[in-house]
Amino acid sequence: MKLGLQEKIIGSILLVSMVVSIVLSIVFYNNSVEVIENNYVSSVTDNLTVCAGIFDDVMKETYYTAVNAASNADLQQMVREYDSRTQTTLLERMNSYRSGNIESVYCYLPGQKVILKATPSEMVEQECSETDMQWLSDVARGQENPLSPKYHTDQTELVKKRSFTYTKPIYDEAGESVVGYIMANADERDIFFGCLQGYGNFSDGRSYIATPDGRIASSTNLKSLGQQAPAAEGDVIVTKVTAPLSRYTLVTVSDRSVITGHIVETRNRIFALALLFNLMACIPILILVRRMMRPVKNLEEVMVQVGQGDLTVRAQNYSEDEIGRLSQGFNNMIQQVEDLIDALVTEKLLKKEAEIEALKYQITPHFMYNTLNSIKYAAVLQNADEIAEQLEAFIELLQLSASDRGSFITVRQEIHMVHNYVKLQMFRYANSFDVQFDVSPEIEDCYIPGLLIQPLVENAILHGIDLKRSDGVITVRVLRDNKELAIKVEDNGRGMTAEDLTRLMNGERKSKFSGIGVRNVRERLQLYYGKQGNLAFYSRENHGTSAVITMPVSYDAEEYTI
Amino acid sequence: MKRNVITGLVLLLACLLTGCGGTTETTVEKPTLCVVLKAMDSVHWMSVQDGLEQAAQDYDVSVNILWPSNENDVDAQNTILRDVIASKPDAIAVSPCDSEQVDVLEQAKDTIPCFYIDTRAEQFDFPYIGADNENIGRLAARTLAQEVENGQIAVIMGNNRQSTHAERLQGFTEELKQYPALELCTVRESETSSYLESMKCMKEILQAYPEVKGVFCTSALMVLGAMEELDKAEAVVKLVGVDMQSDAMSGVEDGKILALVGQNGYEIGYQTIRTMVQYLQGKDIDHNVYVETPVITQENAAEYLEKYLTERGEGND
Numbered sequence: 001m002k003l004g005l006q007e008k009i010i011g012s013i014l015l016v017s018m019v020v021s022i023v024l025s026i027v028f029y030n031n032s033v034e035v036i037e038n039n040y041v042s043s044v045t046d047n048l049t050v051c052a053g054i055f056d057d058v059m060k061e062t063y064y065t066a067v068n069a070a071s072n073a074d075l076q077q078m079v080r081e082y083d084s085r086t087q088t089t090l091l092e093r094m095n096s097y098r099s100g101n102i103e104s105v106y107c108y109l110p111g112q113k114v115i116l117k118a119t120p121s122e123m124v125e126q127e128c129s130e131t132d133m134q135w136l137s138d139v140a141r142g143q144e145n146p147l148s149p150k151y152h153t154d155q156t157e158l159v160k161k162r163s164f165t166y167t168k169p170i171y172d173e174a175g176e177s178v179v180g181y182i183m184a185n186a187d188e189r190d191i192f193f194g195c196l197q198g199y200g201n202f203s204d205g206r207s208y209i210a211t212p213d214g215r216i217a218s219s220t221n222l223k224s225l226g227q228q229a230p231a232a233e234g235d236v237i238v239t240k241v242t243a244p245l246s247r248y249t250l251v252t253v254s255d256r257s258v259i260t261g262h263i264v265e266t267r268n269r270i271f272a273l274a275l276l277f278n279l280m281a282c283i284p285i286l287i288l289v290r291r292m293m294r295p296v297k298n299l300e301e302v303m304v305q306v307g308q309g310d311l312t313v314r315a316q317n318y319s320e321d322e323i324g325r326l327s328q329g330f331n332n333m334i335q336q337v338e339d340l341i342d343a344l345v346t347e348k349l350l351k352k353e354a355e356i357e358a359l360k361y362q363i364t365p366h367f368m369y370n371t372l373n374s375i376k377y378a379a380v381l382q383n384a385d386e387i388a389e390q391l392e393a394f395i396e397l398l399q400l401s402a403s404d405r406g407s408f409i410t411v412r413q414e415i416h417m418v419h420n421y422v423k424l425q426m427f428r429y430a431n432s433f434d435v436q437f438d439v440s441p442e443i444e445d446c447y448i449p450g451l452l453i454q455p456l457v458e459n460a461i462l463h464g465i466d467l468k469r470s471d472g473v474i475t476v477r478v479l480r481d482n483k484e485l486a487i488k489v490e491d492n493g494r495g496m497t498a499e500d501l502t503r504l505m506n507g508e509r510k511s512k513f514s515g516i517g518v519r520n521v522r523e524r525l526q527l528y529y530g531k532q533g534n535l536a537f538y539s540r541e542n543h544g545t546s547a548v549i550t551m552p553v554s555y556d557a558e559e560y561t562i
Numbered sequence: 563m564k565r566n567v568i569t570g571l572v573l574l575l576a577c578l579l580t581g582c583g584g585t586t587e588t589t590v591e592k593p594t595l596c597v598v599l600k601a602m603d604s605v606h607w608m609s610v611q612d613g614l615e616q617a618a619q620d621y622d623v624s625v626n627i628l629w630p631s632n633e634n635d636v637d638a639q640n641t642i643l644r645d646v647i648a649s650k651p652d653a654i655a656v657s658p659c660d661s662e663q664v665d666v667l668e669q670a671k672d673t674i675p676c677f678y679i680d681t682r683a684e685q686f687d688f689p690y691i692g693a694d695n696e697n698i699g700r701l702a703a704r705t706l707a708q709e710v711e712n713g714q715i716a717v718i719m720g721n722n723r724q725s726t727h728a729e730r731l732q733g734f735t736e737e738l739k740q741y742p743a744l745e746l747c748t749v750r751e752s753e754t755s756s757y758l759e760s761m762k763c764m765k766e767i768l769q770a771y772p773e774v775k776g777v778f779c780t781s782a783l784m785v786l787g788a789m790e791e792l793d794k795a796e797a798v799v800k801l802v803g804v805d806m807q808s809d810a811m812s813g814v815e816d817g818k819i820l821a822l823v824g825q826n827g828y829e830i831g832y833q834t835i836r837t838m839v840q841y842l843q844g845k846d847i848d849h850n851v852y853v854e855t856p857v858i859t860q861e862n863a864a865e866y867l868e869k870y871l872t873e874r875g876e877g878n879d
Contacts, residue, residue, distance in 0.1 A: 037586070041586075041588045045588065045590055048590075049590070056626075060628070063628075063645075064631070067630075067638050067641050067642060068630075068631055068635075068638060070641070071630075071635065071637045071638040071641060144648070145648060145649040145650070146644070146645035146648045146649065147626070147645050147646065147648075147649040148649070168641070232585045232587060233585065234585065235585070236585050236586075237585075237586045237587075237588070238585065238586065238587040238588065239587075239588045239589075239590075240587070240588065240589040240590065241589075241590045242589075242590070242591065244592070244594045244624030244625070244626050245626045247649075256586075
């Protein structure tokens with residue numbers, strides 16, 4: 001699936017915000033669970049400590065009863081001298097110790113194999129069977145820790161009662177052998193209602209009292225009494241407080257789910273709320289992202305249009321941010337492309353125009369040569385040889401000058417053209433001057449730019465020699481000096497003043513037509529040969545003028561073509 | 563890239579969600595100290611118990627306080643003491659009923675740290691926390707001498723086998739020698755240190771020495787008994803007692819008792835636990851930790867009474 005930038009941004013925002021809310025709620029949850037559990041444990045501990053206090057108080061009372069009864073001199077005496085006559089007195093005496101939490105007081109006389117019992121319902125003497133004796137001896141032996149009561153099921157009763165018992169021996173007069181045991185019993189049910197049920201009853205936990213060796217001594221569940229307390233398993237919190245005196249342990253086992261259940265609910269609610277709020281947040285996020293994305297969308301559309309060839313469109317500039325600068329850059333680029341294309345089109349157009357122009361120029365001279373040729377043949381037919389010759393020269397001159405201007409021609413061709421030109425001028429000025437050529441044969445094949453010498457000759461005819469006198473002589477010399485070619489055009493005319501010379505050298509024009517040729521020559525020399533090409537004038541008043549062209553020798557027409 | 567991010571998130575969530583669970587077991591175990599007192603039949607011992615329990619709470623220890631039915635039940639105390647030693651507590655403090663019959667401590671002296679509270683026994687040299695009883699006797703003699711310039715002085719003391727009473731008598735007798743005008747005519751011993759027996763003793767004294775000017779009783783309970791007997795006989799005899807307890811202090815306030823040499827039971831109880839805890843923590847302790855023994859007379863009785871009631875909490879008496 002291809003996602004747009006907009007969808008990616010929205011997706012990222014939602015993802016991050018969901019993760020943040022979930023992580024927050026989980027951290028909050030774990031924290032709360034810890035706090036609640038700690039509070040719960042400390043509250044349970046407090047409760048159990050109170051229960052342990054109550055339990056210990058009852059046990060202390062039971063213990064005192066046993067100690068006090070056993071250390072009572074009268075009672076000791078009665079036990080030592082026990083017979084059927086003292087039986088009632090002894091039982092009454094025992095019964096007087098029975099108060100408060102003391103359920104019953106027993107007196108076990110192993111010698112007589114009888115047990116005297118002062119209970120809430122009766123005061124009796126009971127014969128002991130062998131099993132009874134065994135059990136009683138076991139109880140009488142007591143605990144390793146004498147401050148800790150013995151927990152047992154009363155074997156001498158028909159109803160199986162469970163009791164906490166402290167036993168103290170009574171010795172004979174000599175203090176050597178035991179004659180009887182005083183047992184003070186506290187009933188398990190009394191303890192349960194007075195201690196566990198009163199304070200230890202937590203609606204969300206199960207409490208019990210365990211003996212120091214880990215059996216259940218008191219609990220709601222009567223069947224579990226006397227059994228080994230089960231090891232805690234599952235997701236539960238177990239809180240234990242040991243009563244300092246009796247060393248019995250009060251235990252509360254609570255399901256963690258009951259205690260922290262509502263927090264789990266809260267956590268899930270937070271998840272749901274986070275989801276809901278995030279979904280609701282989609283709308284403003286969508287609007288905001290749309291707004292932010294508008295310039296990008298615009299840029300994209302403009303790019304598509306440009307791609308289709310429309311260079312006139314421009315991206316709208318919304319802001320000064322990165323996207324704004326991007327749009328600006330794009331616009332500039334399109335502008336440049338447009339300008340370049342414009343320039344290219346104009347150039348092409350101009351070229352075409354030039355080609356058409358050139359064609360036109362080709363047609364015109366062609367028509368003129370044909371016409372002139374016809375006139376020339378007319379002159380030949382009428383035996384006007386001179387006119388025919390003149391026309392011949394003019395036609396050649398025209399052909400040469402009309403041909404491609406920039407091209408190079410040989411010195412021979414140039415000299416031939418200058419011949420024709422001079423022929424026409426001499427006809428015009430009635431042979432009032434003479435032109436002499438001096439060209440070394442080996443340089444006749446050198447290439448020079450066309451129409452290079454003719455302007456200088458024209459200049460010499462028009463401005464150099466005195467046409468009113470008939471002794472004007474113009475000399476054209478083409479010389480070679482090593483790699484340099486020198487073309488010299490001299491006249492014996494009136495010469496020039498220094499000012500005229502400077503003006504001529506600078507190419508300043510006297511009138512519309514004059515000076516064009518000379519300047520043109522200099523420019524072309526400069527263009528083709530750079531510093532190697534040069535045109536110089538030397539003159540003195542009344543001593544003629546000489547123009548000198550210097551340039552490199554070349555036998556290749558293309559060598560200096562631009 | 564995106565898959566990695568999602569995997570990471572799932573792992574993070576899994577870690578956070580499984581952070582809790584399982585069985586947590588909290589067991590509260592504290593050091594257990596056992597204190598065996600002489601009885602719980604007077605305000606003094608209740609104050610001691612109060613101080614012990616308060617200190618146990620403050621120092622976060624468990625304290626088992628046990629006592630025989632009365633101060634003379636030496637056998638019962640020894641039985642209790644034997645059982646306490648067999649229960650192997652972290653430390654034992656005992657206030658012997660009979661300072662000459664503490665053989666039972668022989669079993670404990672090497673294995674369990676033992677302390678004397680309120681009363682010493684000569685047999686074993688354990689640290690002692692309580693009042694300087696000889697000093698109490700001296701203070702009583704001095705107080706009496708200030709009021710009675712000359713004449714006969716009698717003493718009603720508690721059971722002589724208890725070192726407290728013996729020491730108080732000794733201090734009193736010695737100090738009285740400084741005042742030749744005063745004559746110690748008789749010392750009556752009340753076997754049980756009880757109220758009734760004290761009344762009996764007072765009666766005998768009045769009969770034998772009608773000129774008696776002052777009587778020193780070595781406990782608060784006995785001074786109250788003597789006070790009642792004097793009230794009945796309408797005799798004017800200056801009484802000095804020991805112990806800080808509200809009924810006796812009221813007697814001082816009313817002028818029926820000349821003075822009490824205070825012995826703050828609460829303070830004794832509190833200091834006992836403090837000393838035992840410090841010892842168990844391995845700190846150095848004083849061999850004798852004496853509590854203050856102020857002389858309470860009619861002038862300052864009200865002040866002490868108020869302080870005493872505040873310390874013990876209202877309505878506790």
